[in-house]
Amino acid sequence: xxxxxxxxxxxxxxxxxxxxxxxxxxxxxxxxxxxxxxxxxxxxxxxxxxxxxxxxxxxxxxxxxxxxxxxxxxxxxxxxxxxxxxxxxxxxxxxxxxxxxxxxxxxxxxxxxxxxxxxxxxxxxxxxxxxxxxxxxxxxxxxxxxxxxxxxxxxxxxxxxxxxxxxxxxxxxxxxxxxxxxxxxxxxxxxxxxxxx
Amino acid sequence: xxxxxxxxxxxxxxxxxxxxxxxxxxxxxxxxxxxxxxxxxxxxxxxxxxxxxxxxxxxxxxxxxxxxxxxxxxxxxxxxxxxxxxxxxxxxxxxxxxxxxxxxxxxxxxxxxxxxxxxxxxxxxxxxxxxxxxxxxxxxxxxxxxxxxxxxxxxxxxxxxxxxxxxxxxxxxxxxxxxxxxxxxxxxxxxxxxxxx
DNA sequence: ACCTTTGCACTGACTGGTCAGTCTAAAAAC
DNA sequence: GTTTTTAGACTGACCAGTCAGTGCAAAGGT
Numbered sequence: 237x238x239x240x241x242x243x244x245x246x247x248x249x250x251x252x253x254x255x256x257x258x259x260x261x262x263x264x265x266x267x268x269x270x271x272x273x274x275x276x277x278x279x280x281x282x283x284x285x286x287x288x289x290x291x292x293x294x295x296x297x298x299x300x301x302x303x304x305x306x307x308x309x310x311x312x313x314x315x316x317x318x319x320x321x322x323x324x325x326x327x328x329x330x331x332x333x334x335x336x337x338x339x340x341x342x343x344x345x346x347x348x349x350x351x352x353x354x355x356x357x358x359x360x361x362x363x364x365x366x367x368x369x370x371x372x373x374x375x376x377x378x379x380x381x382x383x384x385x386x387x388x389x390x391x392x393x394x395x396x397x398x399x400x401x402x403x404x405x406x407x408x409x410x411x412x413x414x415x416x417x418x419x420x421x422x423x424x425x426x427x428x429x430x431x432x433x
Numbered sequence: 434x435x436x437x438x439x440x441x442x443x444x445x446x447x448x449x450x451x452x453x454x455x456x457x458x459x460x461x462x463x464x465x466x467x468x469x470x471x472x473x474x475x476x477x478x479x480x481x482x483x484x485x486x487x488x489x490x491x492x493x494x495x496x497x498x499x500x501x502x503x504x505x506x507x508x509x510x511x512x513x514x515x516x517x518x519x520x521x522x523x524x525x526x527x528x529x530x531x532x533x534x535x536x537x538x539x540x541x542x543x544x545x546x547x548x549x550x551x552x553x554x555x556x557x558x559x560x561x562x563x564x565x566x567x568x569x570x571x572x573x574x575x576x577x578x579x580x581x582x583x584x585x586x587x588x589x590x591x592x593x594x595x596x597x598x599x600x601x602x603x604x605x606x607x608x609x610x611x612x613x614x615x616x617x618x619x620x621x622x623x624x625x626x627x628x629x630x
Numbered sequence: 631a632c633c634t635t636t637g638c639a640c641t642g643a644c645t646g647g648t649c650a651g652t653c654t655a656a657a658a659a660c
Numbered sequence: 661g662t663t664t665t666t667a668g669a670c671t672g673a674c675c676a677g678t679c680a681g682t683g684c685a686a687a688g689g690t
Contacts, residue, residue, distance in 0.1 A: 242659090242664080244659070244664070244665090245663085245664065245665095261548075262547065262548050263547070264462070264463055264547065265461070265464075266463035269648085270649075279665075280665065280666045280667060280668080281650095281666095281667085281668080282652090282654095282666070282667080283664080286664070286665070290650080290651080291650065342546055345542075346543050346547060347543070349539055351606065353459075353461075388615065391611065391616075394603055394607060395599075395603065395619060395623065402598065402599040403592050406546065406591055407588075414588065418585070422585070426623060426624065428625075445639080466674085467677080476640075477640060477641040477642060478641080478642070478676095481677095482676090482677065482678080484639090484640095
């Protein structure tokens with residue numbers, strides 16, 4: 237392969253990510269053991285350490301992977317859209333993403349506002365990247381006059397991001413029987429002031 | 434009554450609560466050791482076990498204590514207010530509470546949506562109590578016609594609760610320099626559809 | 631006044647278990 | 661023949677929970 241990694245190895249890494257994300261979402265990083273992750277992924281413990289330097293590095297790469305996907309979907313969602321629709325599209329993209337990667341979203345919600353953890357710096361950085369995509373859109377909306385000029389872009393963007401997370405995860409955890417359309421509806425209602433839909 | 438002994442013991446329990454809430458907010462329940470809690474509270478490890486059955490029970494009593502306070506403030510905030518103003522008052526009370534007990538709010542945000550933890554059932558119950566206060570208010574608003582009749586009370590109430598948490602904690606963690614008035618403003622803007630302020 | 635007892639609150643060394651990370655030799659996959 | 665994975669024993673650190681013992685203040689006895 238061009239990057240020197242075989243497909244097989246990539247598969248193993250993927251399975252480890254999936255096992256880790258589920259367990260960490262349920263129990264948290266500290267309560268999840270490497271033996272658990274290996275067992276759920278169906279590989280030997282040594283394989284975890286063949287593929288990742290440490291438990292912490294595995295988690296950091298997992299964060300990078302997951303937020304990278306989210307950021308990419310944000311970018312795709314707003315491409316070429318006028319500001320009004322772009323904000324609504326961001327909300328939809330976030331919900332769609334959370335529905336697909338529910339465990340990752342849950343994990344993110346739980347670990348996002350921690351302080352004093354080794355990987356905290358990494359997470360802070362990645363969060364900044366995702367929010368920057370939102371901020372670009374909001375900024376464009378303010379510039380074009382579609383959004384109120386007095387809107388604080390930084391606060392609005394991070395609030396938008398956080399609100400989507402919390403409402404969607406709350407839905408997945410506490411009211412999974414509700415159809416996603418209702419949640420989308422509720423969320424768009426909540427952010428109407430920014431979205432102006 | 435308030436004999437010297439039990440007052441002393443109550444002080445110790447209070448100090449343990451304060452130490453535990455800070456450490457767990459920063460690091461999470463599993464990553465926080467009983468030795469850490471004892472050290473920060475300035476007592477010996479044995480004292481923790483003299484006052485609480487186990488680490489888990491300490492945490493559960495902490496949750497009960499913290500959410501009990503929040504629920505009480507919610508009730509006090511809406512007492513005698515008409516529905517329109519009551520919802521806004523709830524948001525203000527939540528923000529005020531989070532500002533005062535920032536560590537507890539952070540802890541709540543991080544542990545609220547976990548599954549598969551021993552104390553999960555306790556937390557779910559307590560969350561229900563706090564949200565019920567909000568739901569009563571929203572329900573009254575729907576009944577009186579001040580809030581839209583098609584509003585889903587359960588979803589709206591838990592969304593209201595979660596949104597306040599996430600926006601306020603995000604503010605405390607990532608933009609502590611911003612004045613609280615801005616955050617209150619932003620939050621009221623976000624929930625305007627429900628609050629109708 | 632002066633011991634003596636009682637029991638509460640607390641102490642900190644200790645125990646038994648758990649877990650991240652290591653290592654090896656051999657097999658499987660490519 | 662090189663890379664990747666296996667199985668699992670092992671180590672050392674760490675940690676929840678225990679327990680015999682200390683200090684002390686109030687009660688009771690003399």
